[in-house]
Structure formats: structure tokens, C-alpha cells
Amino acid sequence: MRHTISVLVENKFGVLARISTLFAARGFNIDSLAVGETEDSAISRMTIVVKGDDSVLEQVTKQLNKLVDVIKVNDFNGVEYVERGLALVKINAPKAVRAEIFKMAGIFRTRVVDIAQDSLTVEVTGGEDKIEAFIEAASSYGIKEVCRTGVVALSRGNKQ
Amino acid sequence: MSRKMTGAQILIESLLKENVEMVFGLPGGQALPIFDAIHGSKLNFILTRHEQAASHMADGYARSTGKPGVCIVTSGPGATNIVTGLATAYMDSVPMVAFTGQVSTSVIGQDAFQEADTTGITRPVTKHNFLVKDVKDLAKTIKEAFYIASTGRPGPVLVDIPVDVQRGVCEFVYPDKAEIRSYKPNYNGHPGQIKKAAEIINKSERPVLYIGMGVIVSAACDEILEISKKADIPVTNTLLAAGAYPYDSELSLNMLGMHGTYYANKAVQAADVIIAVGARFDDRCTGKVCDFAKKSKIIHIDIDPTAISKVVDIDIPVVGDAKTVLKEMVSLIDKKERKEWIEKIGVWKKEHPLSYEKNDDKIHPQYVIEKISELTKGEAIVTTEVGQHQMWAAQYYKPKAPRLFLSSGGLGTMGFGYPAGIGAKFANPDKEVVVIAGDGSFQMNMQEMAIAVLNGVNVKTVILNNQYLGNVRQWQEMFYGKRYSHTCLAKRKDCPPLCNTPDRDKCPVYVPDFVKWAESYSALGIRVTKKEDVEPAIKKILEADCPAVLDVWVEIEENIFPMVPAGASLDDIMVRMNG
Ligand SMILES: Cc1ncc(C[n+]2csc(CCOP(=O)(O)OP(=O)(O)O)c2C)c(N)n1
Numbered sequence: 082m083r084h085t086i087s088v089l090v091e092n093k094f095g096v097l098a099r100i101s102t103l104f105a106a107r108g109f110n111i112d113s114l115a116v117g118e119t120e121d122s123a124i125s126r127m128t129i130v131v132k133g134d135d136s137v138l139e140q141v142t143k144q145l146n147k148l149v150d151v152i153k154v155n156d157f158n159g160v161e162y163v164e165r166g167l168a169l170v171k172i173n174a175p176k177a178v179r180a181e182i183f184k185m186a187g188i189f190r191t192r193v194v195d196i197a198q199d200s201l202t203v204e205v206t207g208g209e210d211k212i213e214a215f216i217e218a219a220s221s222y223g224i225k226e227v228c229r230t231g232v233v234a235l236s237r238g239n240k241q
Numbered sequence: 242m243s244r245k246m247t248g249a250q251i252l253i254e255s256l257l258k259e260n261v262e263m264v265f266g267l268p269g270g271q272a273l274p275i276f277d278a279i280h281g282s283k284l285n286f287i288l289t290r291h292e293q294a295a296s297h298m299a300d301g302y303a304r305s306t307g308k309p310g311v312c313i314v315t316s317g318p319g320a321t322n323i324v325t326g327l328a329t330a331y332m333d334s335v336p337m338v339a340f341t342g343q344v345s346t347s348v349i350g351q352d353a354f355q356e357a358d359t360t361g362i363t364r365p366v367t368k369h370n371f372l373v374k375d376v377k378d379l380a381k382t383i384k385e386a387f388y389i390a391s392t393g394r395p396g397p398v399l400v401d402i403p404v405d406v407q408r409g410v411c412e413f414v415y416p417d418k419a420e421i422r423s424y425k426p427n428y429n430g431h432p433g434q435i436k437k438a439a440e441i442i443n444k445s446e447r448p449v450l451y452i453g454m455g456v457i458v459s460a461a462c463d464e465i466l467e468i469s470k471k472a473d474i475p476v477t478n479t480l481l482a483a484g485a486y487p488y489d490s491e492l493s494l495n496m497l498g499m500h501g502t503y504y505a506n507k508a509v510q511a512a513d514v515i516i517a518v519g520a521r522f523d524d525r526c527t528g529k530v531c532d533f534a535k536k537s538k539i540i541h542i543d544i545d546p547t548a549i550s551k552v553v554d555i556d557i558p559v560v561g562d563a564k565t566v567l568k569e570m571v572s573l574i575d576k577k578e579r580k581e582w583i584e585k586i587g588v589w590k591k592e593h594p595l596s597y598e599k600n601d602d603k604i605h606p607q608y609v610i611e612k613i614s615e616l617t618k619g620e621a622i623v624t625t626e627v628g629q630h631q632m633w634a635a636q637y638y639k640p641k642a643p644r645l646f647l648s649s650g651g652l653g654t655m656g657f658g659y660p661a662g663i664g665a666k667f668a669n670p671d672k673e674v675v676v677i678a679g680d681g682s683f684q685m686n687m688q689e690m691a692i693a694v695l696n697g698v699n700v701k702t703v704i705l706n707n708q709y710l711g712n713v714r715q716w717q718e719m720f721y722g723k724r725y726s727h728t729c730l731a732k733r734k735d736c737p738p739l740c741n742t743p744d745r746d747k748c749p750v751y752v753p754d755f756v757k758w759a760e761s762y763s764a765l766g767i768r769v770t771k772k773e774d775v776e777p778a779i780k781k782i783l784e785a786d787c788p789a790v791l792d793v794w795v796e797i798e799e800n801i802f803p804m805v806p807a808g809a810s811l812d813d814i815m816v817r818m819n820g
């Protein structure tokens with residue numbers, strides 16, 4: 082099962098290494114990871130997507146909590162939250178199909194951010210489903226390159 | 242009133258503020274300012290011959306006192322040499338603070354001379370580590386290091402100090418308290434969970450207490466005794482919890498697991514409730530996990546939340562300090578007799594007590610340990626190396642109190658016992674310290690005899706010399722068709738390559754000669770090859786007013802029993818060969 086967990090950590094040298102060492106050493110797989118400062122510059126938020134059953138998740142959460150530099154761990158499973166990722170997708174776009182691609186980009190509510198001789202680069206933001214659906218749709222034209230960020234997430238409503 | 246000091250002086254002053262009684266280590270280029278500051282200071286520094294030994298001495302100091310052990314070494318090779326010591330302490334929850342020199346901050350990352358990524362290398366084997374990049378952070382970091390090492394589930398913490406930080410100057414203010422917002426160990430168990438646990442215990446007919454190192458760390462031995470007596474609950478201990486429960490009580494099951502007693506393993510498998518306290522369900526204890534205590538509900542009291550349901554699914558977890566939780570629990574536990582259960586255990590005890598051949602004139606290693614136990618009345622601190630001798634020590638040495646049996650359990654580090662014994666003796670000069678060593682393991686750190694002799698630290702070492710890496714040989718005998726691949730320590734280049742028929746009269750002379758080794762350090766060395774000489778020789782080394790080594794030529798192919806083969810269920814315990 083897919084879980085999105087949000088980890089508040091001290092914004093210190095080496096913290097990312099601690100987290101990735103922990104995942105590697107305990108045999109947990111990371112699907113994606115995104116890190117950035119929070120409203121408090123001394124604190125960073127890591128959004129980590131992992132797959133595993135409940136017992137794996139329980140261990141992941143507890144092991145993360147045990148790290149001295151980890152302040153708080155939230156598993157978004159079972160709570161209302163918003164999740165967004167971003168992808169840049171470079172699509173084969175000879176003149177003949179360009180208009181079609183623009184139209185598709187519109188339907189997905191994405192933006193074309195670069196136009197070259199025979200390719201277009203589209204910026205897609207959204208949940209993982211949307212990004213995957215767009216990549217799937219674009220693949221019929223031929224995809225040159227994809228670059229994706231990990232997702233970031235926050236719970237809905239008041240601060241947790 | 243604060244004073245300006247160099248980073249090196251700040252380190253020394255901070256250690257003195259932490260009441261550090263002694264520090265083990267060895268200098269080098271990137272630690273020169275620290276060693277200069279130590280020179281002539283009040284800090285009691287003990288120079289070892291190998292940094293690994295320094296880390297194990299700090300560990301032995303810590304295990305025997307409960308206070309954090311400290312070592313200081315240089316960068317690069319000094320730091321990599323203590324990795325084994327850190328990992329050993331980490332696995333066994335031993336409080337330790339290690340300081341390493343590091344190349345100057347201006348050249349970190351440039352593969353400078355004796356540079357190693359020390360915090361990177363040690364991250365998975367420490368509870369936490371720090372690289373101090375500014376001398377202004379040093380005092381606070383040291384305070385935090387000691388706080389983290391010795392609170393919650395204790396463990397080793399490393400502080401890496403670049404040489405320019407050692408030389409840097411700032412005001413010295415040692416904080417009174419460490420405040421770390423992301424580190425707040427929880428000592429109090431949840432009252433609801435404690436109540437639930439007590440109810441289940443009260444209803445149980447066949448409960449077993451399974452106690453580990455956590456009981457010793459939190460000094461909860463009295464509470465365990467009280468609960469077990471009040472409710473007639475038999476107690477089994479892990480290797481590390483030896484001495485935490487009276488060895489000879491009717492309720493004592495002694496050690497469980499791979500080389501535990503028949504009755505402890507039987508009781509665990511038959512139990513209807515297991516109360517694990519400060520133990521972590523190591524595979525050496527559980528055997529095949531899916532067959533472990535299948536009929537039982539499991540209560541787990543531990544300060545480390547990650548220990549809970551890591552290996553075995555727990556029915557009632559209680560996260561908290563063992564002593565605090567048990568104190569709450571005692572009053573909720575009904576006074577109760579469990580005659581039937583205790584009688585059943587009595588039958589198992591009679592059926593297969595620990596045993597070995599006593600009626601011949603061979604030197605069985607178990608006999609040697611029984612004699613050590615008798616002659617020291619179980620009041621000596623015993624440290625062990627790793628191997629068969631370690632298991633026999635666990636089976637036959639009867640420590641009268643906690644912190645008298647020190648052994649590398651989790652990591653199983655050969656080379657631990659001798660330096661740990663020296664560290665323990667430094668910490669407890671008035672106690673007898675006996676190192677029970679294997680001939681293989683002893684060779685991994687026997688250079689530390691210099692430290693024992695030079696400091697008048699009169700550690701007594703008994704080598705159970707079977708001329709083999711015996712533990713591995715036993716597995717080769719039992720599971721690899723007696724193919725003794727690279728386990729014979731007497732083997733020379735002209736021996737038959739596939740020899741599996743050792744014979745002291747025909748085998749090449751064993752080297753080193755441990756007696757001469759001892760004598761070369763002006764320590765006492767004695768060799769014993771006859772059973773009747775064992776007891777007088779042990780007496781002699783115990784009485785000796787200097788470090789001493791007793792080289793006992795024991796039966797070569799003696800095996801440890803009982804044994805639960807690796808990966809087998811505790812039900813499949815073998816009490817003798819092919820049985
Ligand atoms: C550093 C290290 N290397 C290898 C091992 C694997 N090992 C476990 S027991 C053992 C044999 C130990 O031999 P010895 O010290 O003579 O003890 P004995 O089993 O003969 O009593 C070995 C090699 C280990 N535990 N630690």
C-alpha cells in the first residue's frame with residue numbers, strides 16, 4: 082500500500098543522509114522524496130512516499146521518530162490531505178500534431194513552457210494520478226524526456 | 242564568569258564537568274591540540290595500543306558502572322579503528338561518547354591526509370553523531386552528546402572535531418542542561434496499557450518473564466524479583482541480562498535461546514503469557530520466529546518504540562522505562578501461587594539440567610568455568626570474548642548481581658572481552674575481574690596487556706584453549722560434514738590440508754605460547770594441561786598481585802549444548818549430539 086509521510090526535521094547538515102541511510106539499512110524502499118524549508122527556516126519538511134504493508138509502515142514511522150534530528154512524523158493515510166507533484170514532459174511535436182498537443186495540454190490543465198524545432202515541453206502539476214495520466218496520453222506522440230519531482234503534501238484544514 | 246579557551250581546552254573542561262573519570266584512546270596528527278590540552282590537565286587519560294581496544298575499554302567501563310564510557314582518537318585510521326567498538330556498544334545499548342579528530346574544515350572533502358568521512362561511516366552504528374564546524378557549538382554539542390548517550394535507550398554517540406575547531410578560541414560556558422526539541426525519551430508507560438498488561442498476567446496460568454539488558458540499564462532488578470515472587474512467575478534472561486535475577490532461585494530459568502537451558506526454552510514454548518522486559522527478541526533468543534511462543538500472548542515493556550513488534554507481533558506494548566513501568570504494575574498484580582506451572586518447570590529442570598561429563602579426567606571447559614564461579618563466589622566481574630567459551634561462561638558462571646557479566650551479545654565481537662575487562666577493572670579497582678577468553682579471540686586484542694601491566698590493572702584472564710575457532714568448528718562438525726575449513730589455529734603449511742582429527746600429542750606446537758607472551762609483559766603466565774591442576778592454578782592467578790593469564794588446554798572438540806540450530810524452532814532443542 083502507498084503511504085505519503087511527512088517528516089519535520091531539523092534543517093541541519095547531514096539530515097537527509099540520516100534519513101536515506103535509515104531507509105537503506107532497514108531495507109525500506111523510497112518511491113519519492115521531496116525536501117524543502119518550512120515557514121520556520123530552522124525546520125525542513127520531507128515528504129516521503131513509501132510502499133509497504135501496515136507493519137512496515139509502523140516500523141518506518143517509529144524508526145524515523147527515533148532519529149535524533151526528527152521532530153515529527155505524520156502518516157497521511159486516513160487523513161484528508163492535498164498532494165502535488167510536478168513533471169516536465171518533453172514531447173515529440175512535428176508541426177502536424179502540434180495543435181493536437183496544445184489541445185491535450187489544455188484539457189489536462191497543464192502549461193506548455195518551451196517550444197523547439199520539433200518538440201514541446203509541458204509542465205504538469207497535480208497528484209500522481211494526473212501526472213501519470215498525462216504521461217500516458219502524451220506517450221502516443223513519443224516522449225523525449227521526463228523529469229519529475231517527488232510529491233509534497235499538507236493536511237487539509239488547520240495545522241496538525 | 243566565563244573564560245576564553247581553545248576548542249581543545251573546552252573539550253577537556255567539558256569532560257571534567259561531566260565528571261568523566263577516565264578516557265581511553267590514542268593520539269594522532271589531527272588530534273594534536275586535544276592531546277596537548279590533556280597534557281598536565283586533570284583528565285585521567287589512558288593510552289591504549291589499538292583504538293579498537295580503547296573503544297572496548299570505554300564499553301567495559303560503561304557496562305560495569307552504567308556511566309558513559311569515553312574515548313578520544315585521531316581522524317582517518319583512528320576513527321575507522323573504533324567502528325567495531327561503536328557497533329558493539331550500539332547493538333547492546335551501551336552509553337558511550339567517542340571523540341575523533343578530523344582534518345581542518347577548510348579541506349574537508351578534499352581527500353586530505355588521514356581524512357575519512359567519520360560521521361558518514363559511523364552513522365548506522367551510533368545513536369547519533371555530530372560534526373562540529375564551529376568552536377562556538379562545541380560545549381553545547383558535548384553536553385548533548387552525553388545526554389543522548391545516557392538517556393532513553395542508551396547508545397554510543399560520536400563527536401567529530403576538525404583540527405581548526407580544536408584550535409579555535411571562544412568563551413567557554415558549559416550548559417547546565419541539554420534541551421533537544423526533537424529528542425524527548427518517554428519514561429512513563431501508558432497507564433491504560435499497564436492495567437491491561439496486569440489483567441492479562443493475573444488471568445494467566447503459565448506466565449514467563451523474559452528479561453533483557455533494559456532491566457539492568459533501568460536498574461529494575463528488584464521490581465522483577467518482586468513481581469516474580471508475588472505472582473509465582475518464572476524468569477528467563479538473555480545473555481546480556483545474566484545476573485539480573487538470582488541464578489539459583491526456584492523461579493529462575495536461566496538463559497533462553499540457542500544455547501539456553503532446556504527448561505527455559507520449554508517454558509517459553511508452553512507459556513500462555515510472555516512478559517518481555519527490556520529485551521528485543523533477538524533471533525538467538527527466539528529461534529524460528531513464527532514458532533516462537535505460539536500459545537502465548539505477548540506483553541512487551543521497552544523504552545524503545547522501534548523494538549516493539551519489530552520481530553514478533555506484540556499484543557500489549559508498553560513503551561516506557563522498565564523500572565518506572567514495573568513500579569506502577571506491581572500493585573496491580575495479584576498475589577498468586579502457580580503450583581502446577583512451577584512443578585512442571587521443576588520436572589523439566591530435573592529432566593535436562595545443564596550437564597557435561599564430570600567423571601573423567603579430561604579438562605572440560607565447563608569445569609573450568611564452574612571452578613571460576615565457585616572460587617570467586619560469583620562476585621567477580623566476568624567479561625567474555627566470543628565463541629564457545631562465551632556460551633559456557635553464560636551457562637556456568639553464576640553472577641551474584643547485575644553488571645557482573647559483560648559480553649558482546651548483539652554484535653558478537655571477538656576481541657571485546659580482554660579490553661572490556663581492562664576497562665571494567667579500571668572502573669572497579671576493588672573488584673576481581675576475570676576475562677574468560679577463547680584462544681582465537683584473545684589474539685585479537687592481547688596487545689593490550691601492556692595497558693594492564695603499565696597501569697597496575699590486575700585483570701585475570703583464563704584462556705579456554707581448544708586450539709580452534711571452536712564455535713565455528715562446532716558448526717562445521719554438525720552441519721558441514723566435519724569439514725574443518727580454516728578453524729584450526731595450530732595448522733601449519735605441512736599439515737594434511739583436510740585434517741579433521743586434532744590431537745594435542747601429534748599436532749604442531751601451538752603458537753603463540755601464551756605463558757611466554759604474558760611473561761614478556763612481566764605479567765604472570767601459567768599453563769595447565771591436567772584437570773587436577775586447574776583449581777590450584779585458578780587460585781594462584783586470583784591471588785596474584787599482577788595481571789595474569791591462565792592458558793588452560795581444554796578438550797579440543799567439546800561442543801556446546803543445549804543447542805537450537807540456527808533457523809530452527811525452540812521446540813527443536815538438542816540436549817546432546819544427535820539427540
Ligand atoms: C570479529 C569476529 N570475527 C569472526 C567472528 C565469527 N566467530 C564467532 S565465534 C568464532 C570462534 C572464536 O574462537 P575462540 O575465541 O577460540 O573461541 P572458542 O569458540 O574456541 O571458545 C568466530 C571466528 C566473530 N564473532 N567476530
Ligand SMILES: [Mg+2]
Binds near residue numbers: 707709
Ligand atoms: Mg578456541
